[in-house]
Amino acid sequence: MTPEDLANLAHLRRARDLIDRDYAQPLDVPTMARRALMSPGHFSRQFRAVYGETPYSYLMTRRIERAMALLRGGMSVTDACMAVGCTSLGSFSSRFTELVGETPSAYRSREHSAVAAMPPCVAKLRTRPTRISPSRAREAGRDAAGLTLAT
Template sequence: MAPRECRRDPLPASPPVPGAESTDAAPLEDPALLRRLLRAKDHMDAASHEAWPVRRLAAVSGASEAHFARSFKRAFGIPPHRYLLTRRIEQANALLRDTDLSITDIAFATGWESVGTFGRIFRDINGQSPSAVRQAARAATPHCLARVPACVLKAAQRPDLKIAVLEKRRRAAEGTVPPSTKEVI
């Protein structure tokens, strides 16, 4: 293992301000940590239907739970749970669009333990129920979508989870939710 290189800043570091977390806003600069975070992210991508608690992801990346959660958010912009949620909803959208599987089968295939929870979270994120999304996808002209690569469709239909689902639900009840999902026509 190579020794760590010590970098010197041109100005002396100012003392930390209590309550300020400036390190969370700074990008990660440790390439070894980034590789380990990518390893955990790749595991989630490969098996998004599995349960991925922070403890398991931290073990994959070789970091403590708290350090992993902070570092993941700094590296990728969203917490690990929200990233996994994004992947599950993305996969559910693809299955609704491309297969004739029942909504129950899609819920379980994408890692949900309850069809009710799947439907509620799906509606909160997409603004429509899974059956409405399926109907809209079937009503779209199939010959146009057939020429678009699946990876492009997934990216275009990826949910935008800048805020937590529960926060979005609270704001919707108050009538202060800005549109956070991209509409794909």
């Protein structure tokens, strides 16, 4: 890696840290790009090349991940939506369903005692939403939440 590549990675990490820390705040690509000291277009291309998804997709995944924890704790779907920085309940529900494989209401009403019994570091890994289609999940032997199916 060249010194320039390392500098770009450091700038991208700063933008990713901004997303991880301020996911509930209104964030857009130009704001993230300013943190990375890049133009919005260049930032989006570089972010996708390094992290495998667009900056907005990464932001929404972080928001859904946090919403899952709030829903497991009993928060209402509307309150969880607003708490993680989403302004449209419909868009939130659509993205949640896309990433998790079930609606936020269904996820909230489901039993989560297994997650409560896990150490927090394991629970975070096991409950992290992943973008995988249902057909690809079945092919990979995983359920909609990404958990390995018993064979």
